[in-house]
Amino acid sequence: xxxxxxxxxxxxxxxxxxxxxxxxxxxxxxxxxxxxxxxxxxxxxxxxxxxxxxxxxxxxxxxxxxxxxxxxxxxxxxxxxxxxxxxxxxxxxxxxxxxxxxxxxxxxxxxxxxxxxxxxxxxxxxxxxxxxxxxxxxxxxxxxxxxxxxxxxxxxxxxxxxxxxxxxxxxxxxxxxxxxxxxxxxxxxxxxxxxxxxxxxxxxxxxxxxxxxxxxxxxxxxxxxxxxxxxxxxxxxxxxxxxxxxxxxxxxxxxxxxxxxxxxxxxxxxxxxxxxxxxxxxxxxxxxxxxxxxxxxxxxxxxxxxxxxxxxxxxxxxxxxxxxxxxxxxxxxxxxxxxxxxxxxxxxxxxxxxxxxxxxxxxxxxxxxxxxxxxxxxxxxxxxxxxxxxxxxxxxxxxxxxxxxxxxxxxxxxxxxxxxxxxxxxxxxxxxxxxxxxxxxxxxxxxxxxxxxxxxxxxxxxxxxxxxxxxxxxxxxxxxxxxxx
Numbered sequence: 062x063x064x065x066x067x068x069x070x071x072x073x074x075x076x077x078x079x080x081x082x083x084x085x086x087x088x089x090x091x092x093x094x095x096x097x098x099x100x101x102x103x104x105x106x107x108x109x110x111x112x113x114x115x116x117x118x119x120x121x122x123x124x125x126x127x128x129x130x131x132x133x134x135x136x137x138x139x140x141x142x143x144x145x146x147x148x149x150x151x152x153x154x155x156x157x158x159x160x161x162x163x164x165x166x167x168x169x170x171x172x173x174x175x176x177x178x179x180x181x182x183x184x185x186x187x188x189x190x191x192x193x194x195x196x197x198x199x200x201x202x203x204x205x206x207x208x209x210x211x212x213x214x215x216x217x218x219x220x221x222x223x224x225x226x227x228x229x230x231x232x233x234x235x236x237x238x239x240x241x242x243x244x245x246x247x248x249x250x251x252x253x254x255x256x257x258x259x260x261x262x263x264x265x266x267x268x269x270x271x272x273x274x275x276x277x278x279x280x281x282x283x284x285x286x287x288x289x290x291x292x293x294x295x296x297x298x299x300x301x302x303x304x305x306x307x308x309x310x311x312x313x314x315x316x317x318x319x320x321x322x323x324x325x326x327x328x329x330x331x332x333x334x335x336x337x338x339x340x341x342x343x344x345x346x347x348x349x350x351x352x353x354x355x356x357x358x359x360x361x362x363x364x365x366x367x368x369x370x371x372x373x374x375x376x377x378x379x380x381x382x383x384x385x386x387x388x389x390x391x392x393x394x395x396x397x398x399x400x401x402x403x404x405x406x407x408x409x410x411x412x413x414x415x416x417x418x419x420x421x422x423x424x425x426x427x428x429x430x431x432x433x434x435x436x437x438x439x440x441x442x443x444x445x446x447x448x449x450x451x452x453x454x455x456x457x458x459x460x461x462x463x464x465x466x467x468x469x470x471x472x473x474x475x476x477x478x479x480x481x482x483x484x485x486x487x488x489x490x491x492x493x494x495x496x497x498x499x500x501x502x503x504x505x506x507x508x509x510x511x512x513x514x515x516x517x518x519x520x521x522x523x524x525x526x527x528x529x530x531x532x533x534x535x536x537x538x539x540x541x542x543x544x545x546x
Contacts, residue, residue: 147166150417151164161402162406162418162420164415164418166414167413167416169416170408170416176288177290178291178322180265180291180292181264182240183205183237184205184206184209184237184245184265185205185263185265186198186201186206186237187201188217188234190229190230191453191522192227192455193218193519194217194219194224194226194233195233197212197213197214197217198213199530205263209259209261211247212251213526213530214251214523215250216250216519216522217247217248217249218248218255219247219248220236220237220248221246223236238262240262241264242262243262244259247260250519253507253516266292267287267288268290269293269300271297276545276546277546279546281311281366282304282313284312287318287319289323289326291323293330294326294332297333298362304364309364310366311366311368312368313367314367314368314370314386314392316370316379317370317374317396317537318372318375319374321380323378324354324381327341327378327381327382328357329357331382331385332356332357332359333362334361334363334386334390335356335361337355339355339356340353340355341381341385342381342385342426343427343429344422347421367390367393370541371394371399372397372399373397373436374400375399376399376400376402377402380401380402381424384426384430384437385426385427394439394440394441395443395537395540395544396441397439397445398437398439399432402433403423403424403432404422404423405420405424406418406419406421407419441544443536444536444537445534445535445537446478446528446529448478450470451522451525452471452472455518456513459512459514462490462491462492464489466488467488469489470488472494472498472513472521473488473494474486475522476494476498476521478525478529479521479524479525479528481497482497490513498511498513499511501521502517
């Protein structure tokens with residue numbers, strides 16, 4: 062969930078950085094000193110040192126001095142490679158208590174910015190990690206994944222013959238992505254059956270999809286925006302041109318699960334709807350200075366009716382756009398309270414090619430309201446199926462009647478979502494819960510024994526994801542259809 066000014070192209074580092082006595086650019090050693098101090102208190106056996114006046118040297122020289130000592134003389138007692146600098150900068154950033162500030166290696170920064178931009182070389186899926194690997198949550202339209210027959214609910218357990226169980230989402234994405242026109246072989250579980258799927262990678266643009274839809278004879282323009290990347294405004298404008306040519310007077314922007322992107326992209330998108338010099342949002346920096354962002358001089362698109370679908374994962378640049386259109390253009394928000402991220406980030410490339418992303422300002426709605434921690438309030442409050450709290454880890458052992466635990470509570474929640482009555486959801490495997498599980502097993506060609514196994518869990522998870530993503534169970538969209546007449 063990010064808001065930041067579109068970063069300049071970060072040049073690839075040409076040379077391995079040399080050691081330097083001055084590392085003030087990052088100040089990473091500050092955190093290291095703090096961490097090491099704790100270690101020294103608990104277990105040092107070196108000779109005592111008579112402390113000197115701490116003010117006798119400036120902080121920077123002390124930082125340099127400590128770094129030189131550790132870099133030259135520290136004995137690594139572990140049988141592992143230690144990236145002192147990288148680990149320490151990461152710890153320094155984490156010490157800020159700001160989940161939106163990060164430290165990336167050069168390669169990590171490239172992957173991260175590609176994900177924000179929405180343009181990359183890969184197969185075109187959104188995923189969520191599970192114990193076996195990763196579950197397909199969305200298959201992008203016209204993507205290689207769609208053409209290869211991948212489906213929502215498929216669990217990817219292997220990539221090119223290598224297991225991905227226990228790997229992070231980023232690690233799995235790195236394995237799946239690759240150069241366009243190359244192929245990747247995926248091992249998947251579908252309906253508890255294992256199979257192989259070969260997918261040819263391609264250039265994927267996942268930022269925007271659009272189409273003209275019909276609601277009982279009433280046509281409207283629908284635009285799904287997954288991120289605010291470098292081409293998002295252009296893609297949206299192309300859709301708006303089509304809608305205008307077809308005399309569409311109602312526009313729907315779907316910003317659900319959109320975690321943000323570039324503030325510059327948000328500015329470009331809002332400028333499609335607002336008159337020149339109209340206030341879009343404001344930025345307040347550390348020193349209290351306020352910069353006002355206004356609409357640019359470009360072609361405007363006017364719709365009689367405007368609606369925006371939002372949920373708890375609508376954040377950052379998405380909230381900038383939704384909030385401005387709500388305040389200035391009377392667009393109606395339909396869905397859940399949004400995330401409430403009112404800060405902006407920027408990126409700075411360090412001398413070795415690594416990148417520091419940090420919060421530098423907070424953004425305000427045109428009215429001056431700061432929504433951080435609060436979010437935007439929908440004009441029409443409607444919630445979809447709540448899938449939070451579902452336990453996605455593999456079971457260590459099969460679980461039966463009278464078992465207790467988080468996994469059973471998750472099972473009960475999933476069965477309840479699918480209209481199987483467990484009678485309770487507290488994690489106790491009651492007899493009624495056994496019967497509910499048996500009903501699910503029978504309906505899905507599983508072994509009907511009322512014993513909760515990993516096969517049951519995999520099928521349950523896939524069934525719930527498909528249920529939650531089904532248009533028939535999209536209550537927010539159904540409310541929207543009631544409003545569009």
